[in-house]
Amino acid sequence: MKNDFPNPVKKNEYDIAVVGAGASGMMAAGRAAELGAGVVLIDGCDRPGRKLLITGKGRSNVTNSGDLKDFIGAFGKNGRFLYRAFSVFFRDELMGFFRARGVALKLERGGRYFPESDRSSEVVDALVSYTAGNGAKLVLKSKVKKLLVSGGGSGRKVEGVLVETGERIPAKRVIVATGGLSYPLTGSTGDGYGFARELGHTVTCLRPALVPLETEESFVRELQGLALKNVEAELLCEGKTVGTEFGEMLFTHFGVSGPIILTLSGKAVELTERGKNPCVSVNLKPALSKEQLHARLQREFDSFGLKSYQNILKTLLPKSLIPVFVKLSGIPADKKGNQITKSDREKIYGLLTGFKLNVKRARPIEEAIVTAGGVSLKEVDPYTMESRLIKGLYFCGEVLDIDGVTGGYNLQAAFSTGYLAGESAAGGAISNFETTIPKK
Ligand SMILES: Cc1cc2nc3c(=O)[nH]c(=O)nc-3n(C[C@H](O)[C@H](O)[C@H](O)COP(=O)(O)OP(=O)(O)OC[C@H]3O[C@@H](n4cnc5c(N)ncnc54)[C@H](O)[C@@H]3O)c2cc1C
Incomplete structure (x- = not known):
């Protein structure tokens, strides 16, 4: 040289x-x-x-x-x-x-x-x-x-x-x-x-650290590319909250990524390495209180009584999430708004505020x-x-x-x-x- x-x-x-x-x-x-x-x-x-x-x-x-x-x-x-x-x-x-x-x-x-x-x-x-x-x-x-x-x-x-x-x-x-x-x-x-x-x-x-997470749920493949903004993700382990982040996340073919998931991933890695099974619970409507969200659901189903459940969800969720959401709720997609029961509403509320994804493992360090x-x-x-x-x-x-x-x-x-x-x-x-x- x-x-x-x-x-x-x-x-x-x-x-x-x-x-x-x-x-x-x-x-x-x-x-x-x-x-x-x-x-x-x-x-x-x-x-x-x-x-x-x-x-x-x-x-x-x-x-x-x-x-x-x-x-x-x-x-x-x-x-x-x-x-x-x-x-x-x-x-x-x-x-x-x-x-x-x-x-x-x-x-x-x-x-x-x-x-x-x-x-x-x-x-x-x-x-x-x-x-x-x-x-x-x-x-x-x-x-x-x-x-x-x-x-x-x-x-x-x-x-x-x-x-x-x-x-x-x-x-x-x-x-x-x-x-x-x-x-x-x-x-x-x-x-x-x-x-x-x-x-x-x-x-x-x-x-x-700051690594995407693989989830047990294979339905994530259907959601690949979907970015959720202004949501709250909670990392849970054995019923306890380990961390909470508000912001943007992304579905991928293997699981979840995006800023709030990356931020929570450090703790998720620690837990999976200790043989624990953490889970990410996503609140899709964090801006609404329990009462406000219940009132909103009641209003939607009352105002669109003759529309199908699947169609009413369009006012609440991104389009690509609806088929998965319907399947997870166990409520028939064609059930009419005026037939949605209190117990159906509870299920919908539960999924909207606690959309759960079980963490299988973190992606490799190279990613x-x-x-x-x-x-x-x-x-x-x-x-x-x-x-x-x-x-x-x-x-x-x-x-x-x-x-x-x-x-x-x-x-x-x-x-x-x-x-x-x-x-x-x-x-x-x-x-x-x-x-x-x-x-x-
Ligand atoms: C996809 C991605 C997006 C990111 N986005 C952001 C962001 O927006 N904001 C942020 O704050 N951080 C971000 N980061 C993190 C950030 O890039 C790193 O923290 C930062 O680059 C670390 O800087 P560094 O100088 O330590 O290492 P690097 O930037 O990784 O540089 C190390 C250099 O050492 C060289 N090298 C290694 N071994 C040898 C060797 N034996 N001989 C000669 N050369 C060698 C490599 O070729 C490389 O050029 C991101 C990281 C990734 C992967």
């Missing part, structure tokens, strides 16, 4: 090698290069930011309007680890970063920020121009095989990386930004977990939006993202044991931890370095 980046570094040695040109890696490389470090950014794919391109259904939900407390809460018990990274580079800084590169963001429902153009490629282009514009060298189609480390015991320090071709790339600092295990076609094949384990790091149990588990946070300094075991080794993004709910939180965490890792690694690698990070 030619050592042709513009920053002055020792011959044949980079200050920093960043492994993975995804959201966190590009931010880390860009920031370190901006501060004057000689940076090489290495990715196994033929283009940077492959996963970023498919985020938010190709629109990239880059952050959220929530406050710091919401963000920390979005990452559950491990959220506190992110305080430092968020205090250094948070939403406003990220929005300013994109604005400065011609990417205006717009706010949508649920506090989600997307590029005004609805194109994730703009987000990728902005990050590529940040890294390249500051002189980082981008090396594609080069899969890193191993991290090079010298010394022993507590004196171990990184020396660079070894790529699949057998080439060694020497570097004073290495930032691992290899992402998780999901959507492996985007290049995120979980290699960083192996690198970390090999060097003695603990990798906590890896499992799918998850994010990976739960990762490099143990106990072994990474949250002030710098540096490993507590190996000097000069940094982690950022999804390879860490952090996973948040949907809404732009995961990308913000990737950008924030990437920025902090880049800045800290630059501080360690070059002498005339001025940090913007306040001291501990």
